Amino acid sequence: MHFLPESLENYITLHSENEPAILRELTRETHLKVVQPRMITGHYQGRVLSMLSKLIQPSSILEIGTYTGYSAICLAEGLTNDGLLHTIDINEELSEMQRKFFDRSGFGDKIIQHTGDALKIIPELDQVFDLIFIDAEKKMYDAYFEAVIEKTRTGSIIITDNVLWSGKVVEPLDKKDMVTRNLLAYNKKLKNDPRVETVILSVRDGLTLCRVL
Known part of the structure; x- marks a missing residue:
């Protein structure tokens, strides 16, 4: 769904900043080889993530939902010299493709891949994260948020993707649509959660920025 006229988008x-060549190549390969290529972050949102990361200058990043690795590379662009990014995905079949592009991007030594259930992996990560990006199973957003906020400090930023869900969050709710129902509850929770201050950006399918208090 386009929230703005396509010409304006x-x-x-x-x-906006040009898309790096390695990410253009990753986009092409994703469309050629992977199911549901529309899930890829894409040029504009990728540059937004890159800019946010560069402004924050994190030494530690956690990403839930790697897919083919586009957003991880964008976020890694803002890491400090000794920084690391941990990225988690349930799909083992994509790990080789991710690693190929991570290494070619120049951030390969800064990106650590994890495969499996994020809710089991996150508690095992013995560190505090400056920046967290949630972009995985939508019905699990609340559980992911509760898991990651335990790994933050005051000033940490938690970004959540797809919070507008193609505009369904403002449409009459289909009782069978549990994904939209869960997102509505999640968005309401973040607005009222005293642990964070929250703003939704109308970037692509909606990005929520939360700053931990």
């Missing part, structure tokens, strides 16, 4: 993209 194109103008915004053209007047």
